[in-house]
Amino acid sequence: MENKTFSHYTIIRKLGSGGMASVYLAEDNELPRQVALKLLPNQFIADKDLTERFFREARAAAKLEHPNIILIYEASVYQGQPFIAMQYIEGPTVAELISAKGKIEIEEAVSIICKVLETLEAAHKKGIFHRDIKPTNVMLKDGKYVRVIDFGIAKAQTDSNLTAAGTAFGTPAYMAPEQFSASPDANAALYDVYAVGVTFYYMLCGKLPFEGDNPYAIRDLKIYKRPINPSAMASNIPPALDDVVMKAMAANPKDRYQSAQEMYEAVHGALKATQTAIIDIKEDPAVFREPTRAKKPKPKWPIAVAAGLVLLIAGYFGLKNLRENEGNSVAPDTTNIEAVPIKLSTPVTLLPKEGATITDTDKPKFVWSSVEGDNVSYFLEYSTDPSFLEGLHYNFRDTINYSPTALANGTYFWHVQAVIANGGPVSNFSQTASFVLNKSAASPPPQEGIISITVNEPSSIYVDGKLMKAKTTNWKDSFLIGKHKLRVENQASVELKYEETVEVTAGKTIDREFTFTFPPANADLVVATPGYTAKIFVDGIEHPELTATTVTLSPGDHLIMVRRVDNESEMQKNVSVERGKTNKVIFDFSTQAITEE
Numbered sequence: 001m002e003n004k005t006f007s008h009y010t011i012i013r014k015l016g017s018g019g020m021a022s023v024y025l026a027e028d029n030e031l032p033r034q035v036a037l038k039l040l041p042n043q044f045i046a047d048k049d050l051t052e053r054f055f056r057e058a059r060a061a062a063k064l065e066h067p068n069i070i071l072i073y074e075a076s077v078y079q080g081q082p083f084i085a086m087q088y089i090e091g092p093t094v095a096e097l098i099s100a101k102g103k104i105e106i107e108e109a110v111s112i113i114c115k116v117l118e119t120l121e122a123a124h125k126k127g128i129f130h131r132d133i134k135p136t137n138v139m140l141k142d143g144k145y146v147r148v149i150d151f152g153i154a155k156a157q158t159d160s161n162l163t164a165a166g167t168a169f170g171t172p173a174y175m176a177p178e179q180f181s182a183s184p185d186a187n188a189a190l191y192d193v194y195a196v197g198v199t200f201y202y203m204l205c206g207k208l209p210f211e212g213d214n215p216y217a218i219r220d221l222k223i224y225k226r227p228i229n230p231s232a233m234a235s236n237i238p239p240a241l242d243d244v245v246m247k248a249m250a251a252n253p254k255d256r257y258q259s260a261q262e263m264y265e266a267v268h269g270a271l272k273a274t275q276t277a278i279i280d281i282k283e284d285p286a287v288f289r290e291p292t293r294a295k296k297p298k299p300k301w302p303i304a305v306a307a308g309l310v311l312l313i314a315g316y317f318g319l320k321n322l323r324e325n326e327g328n329s330v331a332p333d334t335t336n337i338e339a340v341p342i343k344l345s346t347p348v349t350l351l352p353k354e355g356a357t358i359t360d361t362d363k364p365k366f367v368w369s370s371v372e373g374d375n376v377s378y379f380l381e382y383s384t385d386p387s388f389l390e391g392l393h394y395n396f397r398d399t400i401n402y403s404p405t406a407l408a409n410g411t412y413f414w415h416v417q418a419v420i421a422n423g424g425p426v427s428n429f430s431q432t433a434s435f436v437l438n439k440s441a442a443s444p445p446p447q448e449g450i451i452s453i454t455v456n457e458p459s460s461i462y463v464d465g466k467l468m469k470a471k472t473t474n475w476k477d478s479f480l481i482g483k484h485k486l487r488v489e490n491q492a493s494v495e496l497k498y499e500e501t502v503e504v505t506a507g508k509t510i511d512r513e514f515t516f517t518f519p520p521a522n523a524d525l526v527v528a529t530p531g532y533t534a535k536i537f538v539d540g541i542e543h544p545e546l547t548a549t550t551v552t553l554s555p556g557d558h559l560i561m562v563r564r565v566d567n568e569s570e571m572q573k574n575v576s577v578e579r580g581k582t583n584k585v586i587f588d589f590s591t592q593a594i595t596e597e
Contacts, residue, residue: 005029007078009037009085021054025088028073035073036088039081051082058084060128068119068146091142094203095135103206106237110271112138113200114264115146120192121260129188133195134174135202172215173208174198177222177251180215190253193263197248197256204241205233209249223251224379224419232387240270367401368416368430382414386432411436449504452476454513455488462487479504490516523555523577526584527562534562534587537572547587553577562587 004011009026015036016023026037044050058075071087094112097104104112116138123130130137132150139147170179176194178186201209209227212218230245231237244266250256257263366380380402413434418427453461458471464485469475481504489497493516502510527536528548536543536551539559543551547562561572571587573594584597 006037006039006083007076009035011037026085028085034088035085036070038084038086040083042081045081054082054084058086060123063126064123064128066119066122068115068148069123070147070149089139089141089147091140091145091147093136094138094140094199097140098135098203098206103234104203106204106241109200109203110241110267112140112146112203113196114267116148116196116199117260117264117267119146119148120189120196121264124189124192124260129192130195131179131188131191132170132174133192133199134171135199138199170195172218173210175219176253177219178253180219187253189259190256193248193257193260194250194253196260196263197245200248201227201230201245204230204237204245207233222249224377225381226417238270238273240273241267244270365401365403366414366416369400376418379417379419380414381416381429382412384410384412386413386434407437409437447481447506448478449481449506450476450478450509451484451486451502451504452509452511453486453488454511455490456515457490457493457518459488459490459493459514459516462489476509481506486512488514493518523553524582525551525553525558525560525575525577526582527551527560528584528586529562529564530586530588530590532564532566532589534564534589537561537563550582560585564589 002011002013006026008029010029012025012027012034014022014024021038021040024037024039026035027033028035038054040051040054044054055075058072062072062075070089072084073087074083074085076083092100094104116133120130120133130148133148137148137150139149141147170191172180174195176191179191179194198209210218210221210225212221226246227249229239229242231239231242244263247255247266248257248263257266366382368378378400382404411434413432415429415432417429451463453475455461455473458473460470461468461472461475463477463479465487468477483501483503486500486502487497495516498514500512502512504510526548527550532547534547536545536547536549537560538551538553540561543549545551546565555577557574557576559572560575561570563570569589571589571592571594573585573587573596575583575585575596577583586595586597588594
């Protein structure tokens with residue numbers, strides 16, 4: 001693409017590329033300036049959803065007149081290819097700064113975060129929520145002027161069709177726990193507050209508060225585990241900043257700062273209390289809001305759920321079955337080691353005993369007791385590092401005991417905390433206990449194997465009559481060797497259930513796939529707009545016929561929107577359709593009334 005003319009731009013060189021766009025440095029041949037030219041790749045041009053998302057970034061940024069948001073010069077289509085021309089700035093991202101320095105000094109980190117919060121507060125007041133704040137989306141122009149970039153998944157309050165319930169957008173390490181399930185009732189401003197908290201933590205500490213092998217593991221840790229205080233990671237961080245960062249990252253959105261402005265004031269209050277100065281990162285004197293170039297006509301595609309870089313995470317969290325792969329297995333504990341009383345918020349008992357040495361005849365097993373009741377689970381941490389910073393293992397349990405499948409020799413430290421689903425911890429961690437594992441090199445063969453089940457549609461999985469997980473398509477867990485009876489159920493399917501007996505062998509994985517079929521959908525919905533002709537959109541997708549007409553749908557809830565052909569005014573409603581009957585919804589544009597029959 002170098003030296004190629006595109007519209008009235010001459011492309012100089014490629015700056016970078018991502019999952020759904022490539023960015024080039026280009027010369028504007030009409031005005032004396034260089035621009036960053038973002039192009040949608042050819043393979044995505046035919047996808048109206050992705051194209052809508054692409055232009056949404058330009059619309060969101062153009063609506064926000066703020067010096068910390070890059071200028072949008074033009075958003076249009078040239079020879080069938082969508083593009084956005086925006087302000088070109090030189091400077092590192094915060095992620096690049098952290099990569100170079102290891103972490104960012106307190107005063108500079110605070111200054112950057114305050115500018116980000118100012119920017120988000122201005123966006124939130126306009127009804128625009130970024131939803132993907134992270135170090136790579138914060139730049140420093142010329143190394144000193146903050147810019148918040150990439151509004152590609154930003155969502156406006158009025159964009160009710162842009163995100164379907166159960167569809168999550170964002171980067172898992174920075175997403176709020178409730179963002180994974182993408183509830184339509186969630187406060188998206190608090191997504192941004194949480195992401196700023198994680199970004200602030202990363203800037204101060206040089207590492208993320210939560211790290212996992214996959215989005216599910218990261219999400220589970222966000223709900224159940226309290227991260228290590230930043231001041232424990234670096235002694236020069238004042239404890240007052242601990243409180244700010246931890247509140248911003250609260251698992252329950254009600255416990256967070258309720259606005260970017262509130263967090264901004266808390267940061268300043270913490271610094272005032274510790275007499276820490278803020279570096280004066282000034283506004284860029286060269287910034288002014290230029291009028292966006294008039295857009296060329298482009299198709300009015302329906303707003304739909306964006307695809308491409310979308311992360312789809314739905315269904316029940318399945319927190320209780322999280323397991324670790326720890327290497328070779330050891331047999332469950334059969335030795336009664338003396339209990340030692342250690343406190344949570346209420347008295348508990350822990351095994352092994354503090355300082356105990358476990359040999360070949362004494363197998364490790366964690367046991368504790370609690371009076372927290374039956375409505376809690378437990379978060380167990382154990383590590384060879386007494387600070388729990390390195391070599392950390394963790395496990396969520398419904399029970400008050402856990403036998404790890406294998407541990408290497410060494411001294412182990414462990415503690416346990418009572419937690420509740422979606423609500424975070426309900427107690428402090430217990431005092432830390434330790435034990436020494438001293439086993440000979442010849443370990444007994446593993447006595448467990450793994451059962452792995454894949455289903456084409458969300459179904460309930462049972463093993464030996466016990467429900468392992470509901471509404472899931474992928475599941476696995478370890479079981480003792482021997483025969484086990486599997487049952488996979490889907491009451492909406494033709495088959496209803498599958499049953500099979502499998503034999504688990506030591507150290508092996510049994511893979512099973514099940515496919516359910518379903519009766520054809522036969523629910524009809526009549527959509528009418530008396531006195532007017534309107535386009536119909538079902539769950540964000542345009543129907544080929546105009547009103548009044550009958551739409552065939554799958555049974556269940558659907559978002560129906562109608563848009564008048566003459567003036568494009570809109571009405572919408574969530575409608576529940578039932579199989580075997582004709583459903584009807586009437587949109588009266590004259591009275592703005594919506595009637596279901």
